[in-house]
Amino acid sequence: MTSFCIDKTPYFDITATLECGQVFRFSPIEGGYTVHALHHVAEVTDRGDRYEVLADDEDFFKGYFDLERDYAAIQTELDDGGTLSEAIAFGKGIHILKQDPIETIFSFIVSQNNHIPRIKGIIERMCDALGEDRDGYHAFPTLKALAGAGEEFYASIGAGYRAAYLDRVAKAMLEVDLQKWRALDTQALRRELMAMHGIGRKVADCILLFGFDRFDVFPVDTWIKKVFAETYPDMPADKMSTLLVQKYGKYSGFVQQWLFYFKRTKKTMDKSNNLS
DNA sequence: TTCCAGGGATATA
DNA sequence: TATATCCATGGA
Numbered sequence: 001m002t003s004f005c006i007d008k009t010p011y012f013d014i015t016a017t018l019e020c021g022q023v024f025r026f027s028p029i030e031g032g033y034t035v036h037a038l039h040h041v042a043e044v045t046d047r048g049d050r051y052e053v054l055a056d057d058e059d060f061f062k063g064y065f066d067l068e069r070d071y072a073a074i075q076t077e078l079d080d081g082g083t084l085s086e087a088i089a090f091g092k093g094i095h096i097l098k099q100d101p102i103e104t105i106f107s108f109i110v111s112q113n114n115h116i117p118r119i120k121g122i123i124e125r126m127c128d129a130l131g132e133d134r135d136g137y138h139a140f141p142t143l144k145a146l147a148g149a150g151e152e153f154y155a156s157i158g159a160g161y162r163a164a165y166l167d168r169v170a171k172a173m174l175e176v177d178l179q180k181w182r183a184l185d186t187q188a189l190r191r192e193l194m195a196m197h198g199i200g201r202k203v204a205d206c207i208l209l210f211g212f213d214r215f216d217v218f219p220v221d222t223w224i225k226k227v228f229a230e231t232y233p234d235m236p237a238d239k240m241s242t243l244l245v246q247k248y249g250k251y252s253g254f255v256q257q258w259l260f261y262f263k264r265t266k267k268t269m270d271k272s273n274n275l276s
Numbered sequence: 277t278t279c280c281a282g283g284g285a286t287a288t289a
Numbered sequence: 290t291a292t293a294t295c296c297a298t299g300g301a
Contacts, residue, residue, distance in 0.1 A: 021282060112283040115300055119282085122298095160297030165284085200284045221282035236291085237283085260282075 002058045006051040011071040013093020014044050014051060020094050020261035022210050024107055024120045025127070025140070037064055038100045039132060039139035066095045074254055084255065087262035094257055097210065101178060103140045104211030105193075108203045109165050118158070125157035146170035165198025172196055186214045201238045215253035218244040223263045224256065 025036040032045035042055035055061045130141035147170040154163035193204040205219040220237040248255045
């Protein structure tokens with residue numbers, strides 16, 4: 001274990017980053033959080049003027065937390081003086097974590113039509129049963145372990161009707177060359193993901209955003225539908241997503257995350273906005 | 277108790 | 290292409 005510090009700025013907040021719905025393997029501790037990612041672990045503690053991070057792999061977590069990106073510049077460019085500015089102010093410290101593709105694929109299949117607290121429980125039981133025992137916690141399972149578990153296992157940990165999806169995708173992913181996938185453009189990679197049984201447009205876009213560093217995507221879930229219910233009445237989610245990517249371009253993923261966190265956390269939002 | 281959740285597959289027209 | 294229905298589960 002090594003220790004390092006992250007300077008506290010208005011543009012990185014560990015609570016907003018972890019609680020904004022992009023990740024499920026974290027738990028609060030005294031003054032901070034324990035974070036699990038792939039087979040790694042870190043404890044992040046708020047020391048007032050800085051975060052102190054105790055991690056098994058310093059370089060991994062410096063990349064994971066996306067510390068090099070200029071979030072201030074993105075926020076300035078997106079400032080519209082309206083609801084989006086309000087959402088950005090609310091979630092000013094959100095960073096989009098650089099998560100593992102396999103972990104995001106399985107996490108967001110679990111997420112569909114599901115509550116975040118329950119998603120966390122299902123993923124935790126998946127890790128505890130299939131992931132390597134790392135003395136105190138379990139790693140995210142390897143693809144081989146996921147593919148060997150079987151549909152009945154996924155049903156037994158409460159995955160519901162998603163059990164069949166998880167089993168089929170695990171077996172299918174054994175045949176995938178992730179390096180080739182990384183080389184694809186966003187549209188082509190989305191097509192590959194959506195060819196998997198149980199991955200639709202929304203889950204594919206979450207995987208692209210959180211697992212493949214693709215920001216020209218705008219996942220539309222039930223909360224984003226509420227945000228734009230008056231701007232785009234009765235519009236199917238896929239069409240709404242396409243329109244929003246046309247509007248926000250290479251910053252779509254950031255916009256989506258700020259709006260999602262704002263809506264889901266605040267529950268209420270000024271409907272007379274200028275996002276149209 | 278009922279509603280709903282970071283939706284998707286399938287059948288139908 | 291567009292709409293309706295079903296799907297398991299449990300938190301709120």
